[in-house]
Amino acid sequence: MRIPPPSAMFLASATTILLHRRIVVVVSAFRHHVSPPLQPVLRPTSSSLRRSSSSSSSSSASASSAGRSGGRTSDIAVLFAAEVTAAAGDGGASAATKPTKPTTGGGGGRSSAAVSDGDLLAKTTVGNKPPASSSSSSSPVLDANPPKGTRDFYPPDMRLRSWLFGIWRDVASLYGFAEYDAPVLESESLYTRKAGEEVTSQLYNFVDKGGRGVALRPEMTPSLARMVMAKGGGLPMPLKWYSIPQCWRYERMTRGRRREHYQWNMDVWGVGGIEAEAELLSAMVTFFRNVGLGSDDVGIKINSRGVIAEVLSGLGVPEGKFAATCVLVDKLEKVPLDAIQNELAELGLERSTIESLTSVMSNATIESVSAVLPPGSVAMKQLSDLLDLCDAYGIRDWIVFDASVVRGLAYYTGIVFEAFDRRGILRAIAGGGRYDRLLETFGGDPTPAAGFGFGDAVIIELLRDRNVLPSFDGSGFDFVVFAMGTDMYKAAVGVASTIRAEGRSVDLILEPERKAKWVFKHASRNEARYCVIVAGDEYENGEVVVKDLSVGEQRTVRMDALGDWAKEAFKS
Numbered sequence: 234m235r236i237p238p239p240s241a242m243f244l245a246s247a248t249t250i251l252l253h254r255r256i257v258v259v260v261s262a263f264r265h266h267v268s269p270p271l272q273p274v275l276r277p278t279s280s281s282l283r284r285s286s287s288s289s290s291s292s293s294a295s296a297s298s299a300g301r302s303g304g305r306t307s308d309i310a311v312l313f314a315a316e317v318t319a320a321a322g323d324g325g326a327s328a329a330t331k332p333t334k335p336t337t338g339g340g341g342g343r344s345s346a347a348v349s350d351g352d353l354l355a356k357t358t359v360g361n362k363p364p365a366s367s368s369s370s371s372s373p374v375l376d377a378n379p380p381k382g383t384r385d386f387y388p389p390d391m392r393l394r395s396w397l398f399g400i401w402r403d404v405a406s407l408y409g410f411a412e413y414d415a416p417v418l419e420s421e422s423l424y425t426r427k428a429g430e431e432v433t434s435q436l437y438n439f440v441d442k443g444g445r446g447v448a449l450r451p452e453m454t455p456s457l458a459r460m461v462m463a464k465g466g467g468l469p470m471p472l473k474w475y476s477i478p479q480c481w482r483y484e485r486m487t488r489g490r491r492r493e494h495y496q497w498n499m500d501v502w503g504v505g506g507i508e509a510e511a512e513l514l515s516a517m518v519t520f521f522r523n524v525g526l527g528s529d530d531v532g533i534k535i536n537s538r539g540v541i542a543e544v545l546s547g548l549g550v551p552e553g554k555f556a557a558t559c560v561l562v563d564k565l566e567k568v569p570l571d572a573i574q575n576e577l578a579e580l581g582l583e584r585s586t587i588e589s590l591t592s593v594m595s596n597a598t599i600e601s602v603s604a605v606l607p608p609g610s611v612a613m614k615q616l617s618d619l620l621d622l623c624d625a626y627g628i629r630d631w632i633v634f635d636a637s638v639v640r641g642l643a644y645y646t647g648i649v650f651e652a653f654d655r656r657g658i659l660r661a662i663a664g665g666g667r668y669d670r671l672l673e674t675f676g677g678d679p680t681p682a683a684g685f686g687f688g689d690a691v692i693i694e695l696l697r698d699r700n701v702l703p704s705f706d707g708s709g710f711d712f713v714v715f716a717m718g719t720d721m722y723k724a725a726v727g728v729a730s731t732i733r734a735e736g737r738s739v740d741l742i743l744e745p746e747r748k749a750k751w752v753f754k755h756a757s758r759n760e761a762r763y764c765v766i767v768a769g770d771e772y773e774n775g776e777v778v779v780k781d782l783s784v785g786e787q788r789t790v791r792m793d794a795l796g797d798w799a800k801e802a803f804k805s
């Protein structure tokens with residue numbers, strides 16, 4: 234995609250306004266039209282083990298000579314100057330972006346000749362009856378908004394999303410990670426951990442028609458563990474995998490928190506040492522640098538749950554209470570201390586244990602935490618080794634030790650980390666850690682693993698705030714080709730094909746009756762670089778007229794040199 238210079242301070246709001254306008258247009262068009270603890274044991278399947286606008290209404294009445302068959306292009310320059318200026322100030326929904334009228338009543342109601350179950354039609358239509366309309370019309374007015382907390386991706390939003398995913402993918406492959414995917418619908422049992430995690434209570438779950446409990450995935454890590462387990466130890470370790478799944482959580486909506494989000498996951502399996510965490514942290518920092526953020530914009534807090542484990546075991550608390558304790562301790566920032574203390578007490582922790590935990594977590598430096606831990610703390614050694622490695626990667630200035638960071642997922646066992654907005658305005662940008670026991674809790678073999686999840690929502694907010702998002706207004710095509718009149722259309726098809734054969738993207742105007750005025754406006758609005766005009770007189774001379782929209786210059790190009798010209802066109 235060609236990204237225009239970053240004049241994009243207003244991009245976000247422009248996109249939003251455009252989006253809103255479109256929604257408004259759609260709604261009105263519709264109205265008008267219709268008036269760790271106990272885990273279930275997952276077993277690999279036997280097979281997996283074996284495998285170890287409508288056209289301009291006035292076109293006929295008011296077409297200028299420039300818009301008619303065989304018109305000369307000398308008229309075009311005049312039109313162009315006037316219309317591009319007009320287009321620049323036109324932020325509304327264009328004819329090209331007008332929503333098509335919705336069809337009412339139809340869609341999905343046909344019965345096929347192949348239907349052999351006589352009751353099928355009745356079965357499939359039960360419960361599908363449209364709600365009674367309050368108006369006299371027979372069709373209800375459709376709510377054009379997507380479900381609360383979810384998003385539509387109009388083309389500019391989609392361009393932004395693809396841009397972000399592209400950078401995620403580039404970073405992942407720079408670090409040697411391979412992409413994988415899994416179904417968005419999983420068995421509910423994959424997520425029903427009993428440690429009191431928020432994510433479990435936010436499940437989009439239901440019983441399917443076969444009576445199975447299923448859920449939309451709230452995160453990718455359990456699917457990844459299931460996939461590793463399904464191979465029954467047959468995957469060569471270590472593995473470095475990444476994915477960009479859409480995740481679903483019935484979440485309370487705040488800035489950067491939605492009910493669906495895309496989440497870049499990077500995971501390393503089969504490496505027990507902090508080398509895995511260091512590599513993951515470095516990949517995360519590379520992403521931040523690649524999108525134009527620095528260590529004064531973003532920091533990454535690190536800690537180790539090993540610290541909590543050591544405090545608990547030093548005080549004789551059984552290991553079985555570890556995961557639930559971590560989940561509660563993670564809520565300290567959001568829930569009053571005494572409420573957490575009560576919950577910890579309900580879990581069976583002594584008051585003195587709770588006080589030791591909260592005091593350790595309020596320590597600001599590795600040294601002060603070390604001082605209150607038993608001598609020779611493994612967790613502290615790992616943390617200081619990790620910091621040393623971060624030095625070697627050249628990312629030390631991004632890393633902040635913070636003993637209060639625990640993360641809310643039950644399965645983390647060691648180092649945990651969280652990328653944060655240095656201004657303290659946005660919620661966690663990304664989070665992850667080591668989860669060496671997850672496969673075991675599913676009934677698999679102990680396998681060390683570490684990784685992170687990085688959502689799309691907060692980072693986009695941050696990039697917007699920092700004014701480092703490029704513009705996504707352009708439609709991504711370089712050339713607009715149009716026929717000056719219907720009798721030139723076939724010639725225009727040939728011209729478009731010649732340019733496309735050189736790998737250049739072409740928006741061929743499919744309505745040859747369009748006026749040149751409209752075409753220039755359209756090209757300008759979509760940030761195309763060149764307009765290629767196939768007009769009668771020039772074409773007869775073996776030429777087309779080309780307008781460079783970036784400078785407003787017009788010239789002719791010989792048809793037999795058109796391919797070469799298109800190939801070179803972006804070099805100047």
Ligand code: HAM
Nearest residue numbers: 452454484490491494662663664665684685686688690
């Ligand atoms: P998590 O901390 O639950 O971890 O989420 C990771 C990131 O996903 C968050 O920091 C945030 O960027 C994004 N995120 C989570 N929930 C939402 C939401 N409702 N709306 C928008 N963004 C959200 C996990 O999910 C772990 N499975 C990550 C992981 C991978 N750990 C190891 N490997």
